Amino acid sequence: xxxxxxxxxxxxESRLFWPIVAMAxxxxxxxxxxxxxxxxxxxxxxxxxxIVDAFNNSAPLMLVSLGMTLVIATGGVDLSVGAVIAxxxxxxxxxxxxxxxxxxxxxxxxxxxxxxxxxxxIVLATLGAGTLCGLWxxxxxxxxxxxxxxxxxxxxxxxxxxxxxxTNGQIMTIYFTPYFWFGNGFILGLPVSIYIVALVFIxxxxxxxxxxxGLFIESVGINAKATYYSGISEKNIKLFVYIFSGFCAAIxxxxxxxxxxSADGNNNGLNYELDAILAVVIxxxxxxxxxxxxxxxxxxxxxxxxxxxxxxxFGVPANALLAGRAVLVLLVILLYSDYARRLLNRIFSLG
Amino acid sequence: MTLKIKNFIIKNAPLLTTITIFILVFIMGGVLYPAxxxxxxxxxxxxxxxxxxxxSIGMTFVxxxxxxxxxxxxxxxxxxxxxxxxxxxxxxxFIVVPLMLVMGITFGxxxxxxxxxLKVQPFIVTLMGLFFARGMAYIITLEALPIKDPxxxxxxxxxxxxxxxxxxxxxxxxxxxxxxxxxxxxxxxWTRFGRTxxxxxxxxxxxRLMGLPVGRTIITVYALxxxxxxxxxxxxxxxxxxxxxxxxxxxxLDAIASVVIxxxxxxxxxxxxxxxxxxxxxxxxxxxxxxxxxxxxxWWTRIGVGLLTLIFIGIQSIFYMRRKHx
Numbered sequence: 100x101x102x103x104x105x106x107x108x109x110x111x112e113s114r115l116f117w118p119i120v121a122m123a124x125x126x127x128x129x130x131x132x133x134x135x136x137x138x139x140x141x142x143x144x145x146x147x148x149x150i151v152d153a154f155n156n157s158a159p160l161m162l163v164s165l166g167m168t169l170v171i172a173t174g175g176v177d178l179s180v181g182a183v184i185a186x187x188x189x190x191x192x193x194x195x196x197x198x199x200x201x202x203x204x205x206x207x208x209x210x211x212x213x214x215x216x217x218x219x220x221i222v223l224a225t226l227g228a229g230t231l232c233g234l235w236x237x238x239x240x241x242x243x244x245x246x247x248x249x250x251x252x253x254x255x256x257x258x259x260x261x262x263x264x265x266t267n268g269q270i271m272t273i274y275f276t277p278y279f280w281f282g283n284g285f286i287l288g289l290p291v292s293i294y295i296v297a298l299v300f301i302x303x304x305x306x307x308x309x310x311x312x313g314l315f316i317e318s319v320g321i322n323a324k325a326t327y328y329s330g331i332s333e334k335n336i337k338l339f340v341y342i343f344s345g346f347c348a349a350i351x352x353x354x355x356x357x358x359x360x361s362a363d364g365n366n367n368g369l370n371y372e373l374d375a376i377l378a379v380v381i382x383x384x385x386x387x388x389x390x391x392x393x394x395x396x397x398x399x400x401x402x403x404x405x406x407x408x409x410x411x412x413f414g415v416p417a418n419a420l421l422a423g424r425a426v427l428v429l430l431v432i433l434l435y436s437d438y439a440r441r442l443l444n445r446i447f448s449l450g
Numbered sequence: 451m452t453l454k455i456k457n458f459i460i461k462n463a464p465l466l467t468t469i470t471i472f473i474l475v476f477i478m479g480g481v482l483y484p485a486x487x488x489x490x491x492x493x494x495x496x497x498x499x500x501x502x503x504x505x506s507i508g509m510t511f512v513x514x515x516x517x518x519x520x521x522x523x524x525x526x527x528x529x530x531x532x533x534x535x536x537x538x539x540x541x542x543x544f545i546v547v548p549l550m551l552v553m554g555i556t557f558g559x560x561x562x563x564x565x566x567x568l569k570v571q572p573f574i575v576t577l578m579g580l581f582f583a584r585g586m587a588y589i590i591t592l593e594a595l596p597i598k599d600p601x602x603x604x605x606x607x608x609x610x611x612x613x614x615x616x617x618x619x620x621x622x623x624x625x626x627x628x629x630x631x632x633x634x635x636x637x638x639x640w641t642r643f644g645r646t647x648x649x650x651x652x653x654x655x656x657x658r659l660m661g662l663p664v665g666r667t668i669i670t671v672y673a674l675x676x677x678x679x680x681x682x683x684x685x686x687x688x689x690x691x692x693x694x695x696x697x698x699x700x701x702x703l704d705a706i707a708s709v710v711i712x713x714x715x716x717x718x719x720x721x722x723x724x725x726x727x728x729x730x731x732x733x734x735x736x737x738x739x740x741x742x743x744x745x746x747x748x749w750w751t752r753i754g755v756g757l758l759t760l761i762f763i764g765i766q767s768i769f770y771m772r773r774k775h776x
Contacts, residue, residue, distance in 0.1 A: 176573075248518075248573075249716050249763055256703050257756025263749035364749070373577055386571050418592060418695060422585025428578035429564075436568040 114383045114390075117434060118398040121381065125405050133412045145285045149408055157404035158292035159184070159351035159358075161397050163371055164378040165303055166233075166344030168396040171379050173340050174320045174388030175247030179236060180348040180375055182258025184368025187229040187352030189262040192271040192362035194221045195278060218277055226349045232258070233345015237338035255372065262364035270363040273356065282358030292354050296397070299350065303343070304393055316340060320388025374403055377424075381431050403427075464713030464721070467765055468728045471758075475735050483742040489615045495734040496624045500689065501526060501682040501698065503627035503730045506705045506712075507634045508678025510726045511671045513709050514638075514651045516718030517572035519672065521561065521579030522679040523701035524587070525554060527694065529683025531587040534595035534693025543601045550680050557583070558676020562669035572672075580702065587695030594694035597687060606688045623685040630678070634723040647671060651718030707759045708733050715766060732758065 129136040139148035163180045170177045194216045216224075232254060239250035273279075284291040307313030315336050318326045326333045351371070356362045380386065381402055382395030406427055410420050434440075459466060479486040496503070505522040512519045529550050536546045557579065564575045597603075609619040638644035646667045649657040658664045687693050706716075712729030714721025736754045740746050 243764070243767070245763055245767060246716055249710065249759075252703070252706065253756050253760045253763070256707060256759065257753045260749035260752030260756065263747070264753070268747050268749060373581075376574070376577070380574060386574070416588070416592065418588035419585055421581045422589060425578045425580075425582030425585060428574065428581065432564065432568060432570050432574065432578070436570065438568065 114392040114395045115398065117383060118381055118395050118402060121431070121434075122398060122402050122405065125402065125409055129409055129412070133409070136409070136412055141288070145290075146288045149412065151290065153401060153405045153408050154293050155290040156408070157400045158290070158296050159355045159368075160371065160374055160378060160400040160403065161296045162299055162347045162351040162354070163344075163368075163375040164382070164396040164400045165299060165393055166340075166347030167375040168379050168382065168384055168391050168393055169303070169307070169316055169340040170247070170344045171376070171384055171386060172316050172320045172388055172391035173337055174323065175240060175337065175340070176251065176376065176386070177236060177341060177344045178248060178251040178372045179232065179254035179258055180344065180351075181368040181371040182255050182262065183229050183232045183345055183348035184352035184355060184371055185259055185262035185362075185364050186232060186265065187225045187349040188356035188362040188367045189265040189271070189364055190228040191221055191225040191278070191353060191356055192273055193265055194224055195273055195275045196271075221278070222353065225353050226346060229349020229352060230342055230346045233342040233348070234338075236345065237341030240341060241334040241337040259364055262362075262367070266362055266364055268364070270361055272361045274360075279357050279360065282354050282356075292358075295350060295354065299347065300393060300397065307393070312336070312339070317389055317391065320391075375400075377428060377431075378403055380435070383435070464762075464766060465725045465728075468711060468713050468725050468732070468762070472728045472732050472735065475732060475739070479735065479739050479742065483739075486738070486742055490618045491738060493612065493615075493618050493620055494738065495731050496627065497621055497689075498737065499730050499734040500621075500624040500627050501686045502701065502704055502708065502733065503727065504630055504682040504685060505675075505679050505701065506708045506726045506730050507627075507630055507723050508675035509705045510634070510709050510712070510714055510721065510723050511638070511647055512572070512675050513706070513714050513716060514647050514718055514721060515668055515671050516651050516654070517565065517668070517671070518576065518706070518716075519558075519561075519579075519675045519679075520573065520576040520702045521557070521583055522675065522682070522705055523698040524580040524583030525557060525676060525679035526683040526686050526698040526701065527587040527696065528583040528590075529554065529680045530687035530690075530693035530697050531590045531595065531695050532693070533684060533687055534597050535590050537597050537599045537602070538595055543599055547684055550684055551677060554676040554678075554680020554683070555673050556676070557680075558673040559669060561676070562672030565672065566665045566668050584695055587693075591693065591695065594692045597691045597693065602688055602691060606691055621689070623688045626681065626685055630681070631723060631727055638723055643667065643670065648719055651720070653719075704733060704755070707755050710759055710766075711762045713762070713766070 136149050139146055139150055141147070163184070167177055167180065196215075236251050236254060239245045239253070240247050243250070281291060281295070286294055307316065315326070315331050315333075318329075318331065319333050319336050323333050326336075348368075348371075352368065355367055376386075378399035379391075379396045381399035382392060382397075384391040384396065403424075406424070407420060410423050411417070415423060476486075476492075485491070505526070509519055509522060532553070533546050533550050536549075537543065561575050561579050564570060565572050605622045608622050610622060610625065612618045612620065638647065646657065646662045646664075649660070649662055650664055650667060654664060686697060690697070708729035709721070709726050710716060710729070711732055712721065712725030712727070714725060733755060736758075737751055740748065740750055740754075
């Protein structure tokens with residue numbers, strides 16, 4: 100009698116149900132008020148349109164939310180992702196042209212479409228810088244036993260300073276064309292960033308669902324002490340998730356700096372920590388840790404950007420959009436609160 | 451007597467460390483840059499950190515109850531923008547200022563209600579508050595609005611000379627922080643409200659079982675923080691004589707860092723507003739050190755504050771672990 104549970108209820112208990120409902124609501128509003136929203140065309144052999152934009156723009160956020168999901172699943176939080184994005188972006192820009200920060204050098208050297216460092220080394224160093232930041236966070240949390248919020252707050256405050264230190268306080272414009280591929284390139288008509296997200300997602304998914312790491316992460320999130328006593332190295336699990344989060348933020352930094360052709364210590368990845376947490380929460384992972392869903396977090400990130408692009412379509416100025424995003428958070432909070440759920444369940448069970 | 455002193459030192463170790471570090475940093479500055487020895491430099495700290503001190507006081511109460519308020523900087527921006535817009539329309543300052551304060555209290559009250567009744571983490575709720583307040587400020591005005599009100603100008607430009615020290619002065623808005631601090635000290639140590647705040651931070655469950663009004667206190671704490679940030683917003687707009695949605699970027703972090711440097715534990719229940727004063731002063735001293743140096747760039751402030759936070763958290767966790775083992 101497995102099927103005795105009604106389909107509607109089974110759907111409602113799925114982790115993906117609420118995020119998808121939210122997504123559908125936003126798309127419904129689009130369909131009614133902005134019929135042009137769904138238009139997808141082909142330009143120079145690439146797909147373009149709002150939907151493609153939503154995917155392309157949300158790629159960095161998706162990556163960051165993947166890392167954030169695992170961190171939050173262990174009961175922690177990583178506030179430093181925005182700063183890590185800035186650090187890795189700065190790293191990439193500096194390696195492309197070490198003279199960029201120097202005002203004394205002539206303009207044609209600065210704007211040269213060339214680099215002294217091979218591209219693979221740039222990518223490696225960019226990712227390495229972010230991973231190192233993650234390692235630092237992980238060591239503070241797992242070895243020094245500092246509360247995750249505080250431990251990552253340190254890098255959040257200091258990180259943007261470090262990024263500016265790397266770029267010598269300049270906003271560095273990048274002129275090296277092959278570097279732009281990560282943020283602006285296309286494979287088979289789709290943006291490269293989508294493939295990168297898919298790749299990282301698959302790696303993460305295999306790692307947490309096909310090995311025992313995912314189970315360990317959940318058990319650390321539910322009860323770290325019990326996990327320790329059952330012989331699992333809870334320290335290393337925590338270390339791993341922060342390193343992974345740093346790594347994801349570094350890829351996001353790579354894509355972002357390549358997308359905007361510049362590295363700006365103050366503004367690269369601004370508010371990303373907040374958006375990533377929001378994406379994870381929309382995805383239904385509890386801030387207190389425990390069960391998590393990577394896919395739901397991706398949908399959460401996509402919701403945030405679809406919402407943003409929708410608002411742009413309606414002509415809401417970018418700055419005022421913050422208030423709109425706040426309303427979105429409020430809705431999510433209400434939707435996920437126990438009271439609202441109980442009420443909804445009652446309505447559903449009546450029907 | 452020596453035992454008493456020893457006990458006093460052990461009891462107030464984090465606070466004493468903060469004060470010692472503040473004095474050390476300040477003396478170091480004085481040795482490095484003789485111009486920093488002037489007493490006015492010390493008073494400049496109060497002028498420069500006027501808003502930060504006010505929000506940090508509100509933040510201290512929130513953090514003692516084990517919460518966090520990320521909305522403070524947004525509230526400053528919203529208050530400055532709203533008051534500038536109202537004043538530009540010709541509203542009376544004696545209506546505008548109380549209105550702003552009531553707005554701050556209402557805002558904090560609403561956040562507190564969501565936190566308490568819907569049981570959502572303070573972190574997320576106040577984050578929403580931050581977005582909302584900044585967004586509202588931008589909806590009010592997309593560019594900085596100047597304030598031409600004569601009373602505001604008077605408040606901003608009147609120097610208050612300090613007795614005992616020659617040639618030293620403060621501006622009127624920078625006096626608000628210290629006055630609020632005295633009220634906050636009284637509130638936290640000698641009132642039922644203050645005791646309840648500490649009790650909730652130490653253990654919410656037992657506070658509830660003791661029959662303390664947990665919900666009411668938590669909501670009050672957020673309303674208080676909202677009030678403080680609105681007040682800070684007024685102080686901010688007085689000292690800059692304008693209002694804009696982008697003001698005070700990242701000040702919530704500075705406030706949290708100052709509170710932590712001041713010896714308040716983010717796990718709640720331990721710490722106090724006196725420490726916060728010194729946390730804010732240390733923050734201000736680092737900034738003025740950089741200004742006196744002149745060649746170091748502004749980003750060293752962030753790195754310096756980050757490092758100091760790290761050191762303090764290190765010290766705190768050592769003390770905390772010791773107390774646990776004892």
